[in-house]
Amino acid sequence: MMMDILMYLFETYVHSDAELQVDQDELEDELLRAGFQDKDIYKALQWLEELALLQQTDEHAAIASGDIRSTRIYTNKEADRLNLECRGFLLFLEQVGVMKPDIREMVIDRVMGLETNEFELEDLKWIVLMVLFNVPGNENAYTLMEELLYSKEQGILH
Template sequence: MKETVLDVLMYLFESFVDSDDEPEPDRNELREELERAGFRDREIDRALDWLDGLNASEMLSTVAGPRSTTVRIFDRFEQERLDSSCRGYLLHLEQVGILTPTQRELVIDRLLALDDTDIDIEQVKWVIMMLLFSQPGQEQAYARMADLVFADDPGWLH
């Protein structure tokens, strides 16, 4: 079975989003849970590193200023990794107020950190969900995003 980093992250997200346990299990608990679930060490390490990057980037999101009226220009590397539909979707979510410009940048950073050459809209949606879920005070944005994600697949979460 070939799992990707996003598969591991989605498993964790599914496991802990509705959990009443402590909000942030430690790295060892996460590793043990993922090993029990059958994920390989390499993907576990990469997923935990990805989460560390998300946690490190949370500090940046707390200093987000007012909404910007500037236009985001994607560099060549970003354009190669994120097709026009992904880029357009990110910009749309910013325009409708689900993402701030800082959060958009964090999402782009975390998408590129997946090291996946074929990033699609579904991956973008799940990275946004994980980012918003991890940030205090983003409950409304998370709920709006969840409505968009689960409208396409209502039976996914229980």
């Protein structure tokens, strides 16, 4: 349910060019009117706050300065959430230059921040898009990812 709220917010406020400076109470009311539950709304807004906080930490800068040829080893918990298809997609995005290691780590952090047992490749694509949108300096990568996400409808991406 949290993923539904995040996608709803992303579609409503990013793709519609709606006002991004919305009062949190107003936003909660809108989400309640849209049929979402209080506890899910709180979790989704908390998830977005944590995404914003990731940009302010130096932890990811150290990751970005690592060797680009290094291999990411996933913990058991991460591998449980991100199946082989998802991990392959993250590697693909790095190889084609859509994502750098620091962004990959932000994506993994936000995936692990979701409270869900069901997580699929489509969900991962949305998380990548949200992270790229929220991290300044990734406009070209965001555009490429958006094209990858929406080209699925034409059968290009599986």
